[in-house]
Amino acid sequence: MKAEIRENLLSLLRAGEPRFTGIVGFDDTVLPQLERALLAGHDLVLLGERGQGKTRLVRAVTGLLDEWTPVVEGCEINDHPYAPACVRCRRLAESAGEELPVAWRHRDERYGEKLATPDTSVGDLIGDVDPIKIAEGRTLGDPETVHYGLVPRSNRGVFSVNELPDLAERIQVSLLNVLEERDIQVRGYNLRLPLDILLIASANPEDYTNRGRIITPLKDRFGAEIRTHYPLSVEAELALIRQEAALGHVGADLPGHLIEVIARFTRLVRESTAVDSRSGVSARFSIAAAETAAASALRRAALTGEERPVARVADLPGIVHTLRGKVEFEVSEEGRETEVLAHLLRRAVAETFRGTLGGMDLSALLERFSEGVQVESGPLVPAAELLRRIGPVTGLAKIMSQLGIGDESPGHAAAALEFTLEGLYLLRRLSKDETDGAAVYRT
Secondary structure: OHHHHHHHHHHHHHHOOOOOOOOOOOOOOHHHHHHHHHHHOOOEEEEOOOOOOHHHHHHHHHHHOOOEEEEEOOOOOOOEOOEOOOHHHHHHHHHHHHHOOEEEEEHHHOEEEEEOOOOOOHHHHOEEEOHHHHHOOOOOOOHHHEEEOHHHHOOOEEEEEEOHHHOOHHHHHHHHHHHOOOOOOOOOOOOOOOOOEEEEEEEOHHHHHHHOOOOHHHHHHOOEEEEOOOOOOHHHHHHHHHHHOOHHHHOOEOOHHHHHHHHHHHHHHHHOOOEOOOOOOOHHHHHHHHHHHHHHHHHHHHHHOOOOOEOOHHHOHHHHHHHHHHOOEOHHHOOOHHHHHHHHHHHHHHHHHHHHOOOOOOHHHHHHHHOOOOEEEOOOOOHHHHHHHHOOOOOHHHHHHHOOOOOOOHHHHHHHHHHHHHHHHHOOOOEEEEEOOEEEEEO
């Protein structure tokens, strides 16, 4: 099975085709290490903080298997017709010969997974005696009375143990033979069942050293240890949000400049000294933020009758309260969580404004305010009403073009203008008064 993965991986490498679909930000770091481990035929451990895509990466490995593979029909451990391993299939092969019944399994069916909870038993992973089969009249010494666990049932495929350090140490011992001798032992049975399997485990570095540990003999049997990481660039963070956020299901538009704000906000939270770096800030943080901002626009449309909901800057403060529980803060910051996140969100908006509109001439918009105009906005102010309050703005089309907005709908125009007003406020070229969620921009 590892030779099968090796040959398929080499074919993709030679053809220059993608090897792992849906994986973002690992091209130059994690994936080369993973490819070397797979080419070497190594079982491996993925180490990384929560929300770094470890499980997604493991499941992507199944894409390197043959699309279809033959198995002995009805076999619990997916025996190969030419080399059956279990007692039942060997006996069937001897009696049926060339007429041995064969079934075909898709690559997606050749993947097994177990979350390593503390109550996991050896029987769950490896197997145990099946009392029902004994009650049917079979003798206790009959190997066919064994009920196979998840590992042997993943024979000729990939098996993943998520959060391996959470597995009790006495249960980890049951995996030693699987990784080295490639067989299993079930209670007192003289059962040597050769397994053809790729075992991949995942672990959080904090758990790896503190809450739990991988026993030394088991660590020694893994051929490779690979560290994962969060996206290293804003571009990778943006690609991840666009790929994973279910914005189409929410039913509201989230302009690109707001996605960039959320991406920068996530990176600032990760880098903040107020946040516990050992816990990390999951990629699910930015995904949930994008979906929450879009949902805020959808709520506004439902309440005000807007025809097409488009998220604006006014929808961003709501994500602070929603996502506060996703971040572990340092003890010294207790009670300041909302304040810290709100400050980092403002910084993200300011950085995005500098990167997109910072070099533009916005004097035409500022002149509107020098004439005494005051603009009130908020999460429940419809786009058409916001545009009416601002009035005609020279250069609006250029602002929208600079932000990459090709849609000229009122919702997108309002989103571009409100972002510009917020950016000018954060750069201290406008003032803003906030009351009960509403914001009034003035000179």
